[in-house]
Amino acid sequence: MGIFSRLADIVNSNLNALLASAEDPEKIIRLIIQEMEDTLVEVRSAAVRSIAERRDLERRAEALKREEDDWQSKAELALTRGREDLARGALLARSHRAQARTAVEQQIALLVASLAQTNEDITKLQTKLADAKAREQSFASRRATAGNRIKVREKLHDERINDAFLRFETAERQLDHMEGRVEAYDLGRTPTTAAPTLEDELAKLAADASMNEELEALRARLGNRIPPKEMAKTET
Numbered sequence: 001m002g003i004f005s006r007l008a009d010i011v012n013s014n015l016n017a018l019l020a021s022a023e024d025p026e027k028i029i030r031l032i033i034q035e036m037e038d039t040l041v042e043v044r045s046a047a048v049r050s051i052a053e054r055r056d057l058e059r060r061a062e063a064l065k066r067e068e069d070d071w072q073s074k075a076e077l078a079l080t081r082g083r084e085d086l087a088r089g090a091l092l093a094r095s096h097r098a099q100a101r102t103a104v105e106q107q108i109a110l111l112v113a114s115l116a117q118t119n120e121d122i123t124k125l126q127t128k129l130a131d132a133k134a135r136e137q138s139f140a141s142r143r144a145t146a147g148n149r150i151k152v153r154e155k156l157h158d159e160r161i162n163d164a165f166l167r168f169e170t171a172e173r174q175l176d177h178m179e180g181r182v183e184a185y186d187l188g189r190t191p192t193t194a195a196p197t198l199e200d201e202l203a204k205l206a207a208d209a210s211m212n213e214e215l216e217a218l219r220a221r222l223g224n225r226i227p228p229k230e231m232a233k234t235e236t
Contacts, residue, residue, distance in 0.1 A: 010035070010036055010039060010125055010128055013128065015029075015032070015128070015131060015132060015135065018032065019135070025139065026136075026139045026143070029132055029135050029136050029139060030136065032132050033129065033132045033133060033136060036125060036128060036129045036132060037129065039125065040122065040125055040126070040129065043118060043121065043122055043125065044122070046118070047115060047118050047119075047122070050111055050114060050115055050118070051115065053111060054108055054111040054112065054115070057104050057107050057108045057111065058108060060104050061101050061104045061105055061108065064097050064098075064100050064101035064104060065097075065101055067097045068094050068097040068098050068101060071090045071091070071093045071094035071097060072090075072091075072094050074086075074090040074093075075087045075088075075090035075091045075094060078090055
């Protein structure tokens with residue numbers, strides 16, 4: 001059973017309300033699209049028939065107009081020849097053709113108005129169809145995104161990954177133990193004094209020079225108050 005019963009239902013439909021009340025929006029949007037596409041085909045086919053009928057009526061109206069003009073000419077000719085009776089008959093025939101042409105033109109006007117409405121309905125239907133297809137694409141994109149997220153979550157909670165991390169942690173603990181054994185062998189050993197670098201020697205010279213300057217300044221300030229023994233120690 002279709003969702004819409006006629007073209008007006010589609011044109012005046014509220015897709016948001018339809019989808020909001022549906023238990024399965026994706027299924028409903030697919031049905032809506034299918035029905036819209038089928039309706040569009042039917043409406044276009046009806047429009048083709050209406051256009052063909054309008055053209056046929058237009059040709060019929062043109063033919064009646066020619067017959068009407070022809071009877072008018074015949075009436076004028078009969079009257080100029082003194083045959084008023086024939087002129088009356090020709091005018092009556094012309095009147096019949098004029099009435100028939102008027103009826104045909106009325107049918108043409110109805111068809112033109114119907115085609116104009118059909119054109120407006122097709123435009124609205126195409127807009128609704130484009131909206132529905134965009135909704136379907138959105139549903140498909142969201143479904144794919146959700147599926148990918150589920151797969152990622154499943155991977156994150158995969159026991160194989162957990163086992164791999166446990167094995168990695170075990171290997172790290174084993175390495176820590178091996179490195180601890182190496183460090184244990186070095187415990188209690190006197191560290192080997194490394195040969196001083198050029199920077200170390202220059203720093204020591206600078207420190208000695210600074211110390212000598214401070215001693216000389218202190219000696220000058222204390223003067224004779226420094227005991228001889230202390231003087232000797234200081235000089236040495």
